Amino acid sequence: MTTKTHQTTPVLAIPATVARAATAAGAALTLGSTFLAWTWTAKFPGDLTVTGYPGGLQVLTLVGAALTLLFTLSGYGIKGLRWLTPGGTNSPVRLAALGLLGTMGFTVGAISVELGGVVNLEPGAWIGLVGAIITVVASLGLPHDQDITDTATPSPLEKFLNSLRAPAPGRPKELPSWAEILIIVAAFGIGLFVVTYGIDTAYPELFVGYLLITGFAVTALFKAGLMARLSAITTKYRSIAVAAAFVAAAVFPFTQSTDQYTLIAVNILIFATVALGLNIVVGLAGLLDLGYVAFLGVGAYTAALVSGTSASAFGVQFPFWASVLLGAAVSLIFGVVIGAPTLRLRGDYLAIVTLGFGEIFRIAVGNLDGVSGPRVTNGPNGVPNIPDLNFFGYDFGESHTILGFELGAYANYYMLMLLAMILVVLVFSRAGSSRIGRAWVAIREDETAATAMGINGFRVKLIAFALGATLAGIAGTVQAHVQSTVVPEMYVFAGPVPPNSAFLLAAVILGGMGTISGPLIGAALLYMIPAKLQFLSDYQLLGFGLALILLMRFRPEGLIANRRAKLEYHETGQLDVPDETLAGTTSGTTKAGA
Structure with a gap:
């Protein structure tokens, strides 16, 4: 038997x-x-x-x-x-x-x-x-x-x-x-x-x-x-897990003998930080922003113009903490100025307007060259020769020996960008679980119903737009010093090198909207693949298109999804009628008919 x-x-x-x-x-x-x-x-x-x-x-x-x-x-x-x-x-x-x-x-x-x-x-x-x-x-x-x-x-x-088997596992x-x-x-x-x-x-x-x-x-x-x-x-040991994650990330520069791959890690952190900021706008509030990279450019240009470089039209040099605050403030102002008239739109109309804003930013900084407009950004030449950071006597452009390990210049920027990303993660987690965060989710799910329940949709969306712009501006201030130059071609909708608006949006969707680890993984993949497979540069957009099609077919919630997304995109069978209930109903109907 x-x-x-x-x-x-x-x-x-x-x-x-x-x-x-x-x-x-x-x-x-x-x-x-x-x-x-x-x-x-x-x-x-x-x-x-x-x-x-x-x-x-x-x-x-x-x-x-x-x-x-x-x-x-x-x-x-x-x-x-x-x-x-x-x-x-x-x-x-x-x-x-x-x-x-x-x-x-x-x-x-x-x-x-x-x-x-x-x-x-x-x-x-x-x-x-x-x-x-x-x-x-x-x-x-x-x-x-x-x-x-x-x-x-x-x-x-x-x-x-x-004879080798263990007892059947229980709990x-x-x-x-x-x-x-x-x-x-x-x-x-x-x-x-x-x-x-x-x-x-x-x-x-x-x-x-x-x-x-x-x-x-x-x-x-x-x-x-x-x-x-x-x-x-x-989850049980959340504080220990967070500390272990930070230590593991901080140990990375100590595993590198040169700065060749540390630069890739720095750019991944910049890309991931900006993707997390976009995740507030797209993942939590449900606002399709196709020009988000412009806020990164605003922060980068602001930091470059006050960095003390000879190419700056202002000839001033702010300390780093002041340039970060200034970059964040200017990005915040741009977010409010752009969001106030456009966030009354919804869906595809909002996407088209934000795409236009991104292109307007690129064209504007390209024309502020002293010929087509005032000399502010040097036009297509950008702002070159941005000096390395010097934070309280610590020169980020020089190698430093820590615990017997020699860390190069990019390792210094890696540590700085890691701290910036931790700040963004903290802001995202706190905002997502706050009253404003719940209002964002309500607006994303059904703006009409949320408005009927008393939520001021315009104000809530404007807060999300401004906060996302501020976080992108903070990342931009560090990017300007890492790249040592800022040019308009770095901030386009789609291009061969991330970050750009298409890459950022793909990172959020690929990783999982509304989560913290999702955009981090998505950004890491979307930056590493072009950096490592440069021979595929002519087919990058084709590859991303195919990847997104496959993702939407087999895992529409993203690589890392929250519980709501899993229930939304997959049939769970929670409302199915049990077979024994159907059998009993059929039997009762048969008897009644008899």
Whole structure:
């Protein structure tokens, strides 16, 4: 006699035990192949000719194979591994297997294209590819839910596996406080390593492999339930989690030997800070602003003109704290002046007007050159030679030794921008949970209903617009000194280099509107991808368009979504009538008819 519970039909009609064993064998085969040579020449980046020592894309493949193998063994219920899949599903195995095949297939294809054919592949590459294919095909034979079949006459293999299995998991065992805090520290440490590895990738092939393996691995961790459990722990120890996140971010410059990649991190922080400001306007208040980058330009030009550079038309030099306050104040004034007449519009009309404002700003600063208009911004030449910051005797343009580590100039700006982003995150979180924040959400959901309930829609929207402009202006004051020059072409609606209005809006939508971590992740991805894959510069907008189409189809709430968005964009079945109720109704109708 056989009993099955919560069992669904697999994609392939393969016995679950055989499918799991084949999946594990394929992952192990690919893992072993990473210790063999994949090419006979070192011309391919990463030097895949060494036997016994993985390098480059082999390391990423090894990580994907190890993760797939661990998820597969966890499905057996082996003691010590069941914690990997608290969600109790086989989806993590399939996702990890797909990531493994994607990375392995990309590597084989890249070697063949760059070296001139498959003849350049060594047996190790073929073994890894065959193992990855076996892993994916076998994983399709796993049931969609955890296999908990009880058979009266188990096979010898099942008897052996049953002897290794741990008892079926019930409610997760509560860990001691020190263990949960240690998990938080370890999680942020691993996150720091993963982000640092991605920023430090030295060639495009490695970065593409990094994107593939990281994307599938993170999705697999979500499906496994590990991220939900980690989220519960960080919520329980919120202050410790915030401190750990700040420490992990502050440690990044100490992991860099040069400023080459620190500059990328600084620009990511600038981009993410501005995206968070836009998230107030778009994510919380629901105002589609297509000219938001102009407020970043207002702050940057304000700081540049009072920086003491010889190219400034005013010839003044303010201390940094004064230039930050001035940049924020000028951006605030522009936000109020632009928002007062335009925020009475809604929807597409508001989007068109804000797009026009962005273009007017770019054209205006381009014409203030002393010929077409007053000499203020030097027109298309911009404001060059902006000096480095000097904050209470601390020169941001010089290297400094801290704790025995020499930090370069961009590391100084990184720390400054990190503090600015913390300020923006604090403002966003406080504003979002305040009375004004709830009014923003009400306006976003239904402005007519919110107005009928007594909310002054125009005033609330103007506050959101002004606050978003102020935060963008603060980021702009730092950007002016980091870039050392400010030109009109930096502040356009769409261009090859972020930040611009299209990139900022895409970062908010991609990451998840109305959240804090969503725009941060979206901004990091949208800045790193163009920076690392410069050969795709002519196809960036096409790629972003395709990515947004796929996102709207499969995850319309964004990569990181709040609970409201999940309920709004996905069918939860909360209003479905239970089957037994329908059966009872049908039975009653039949009896009545009889």
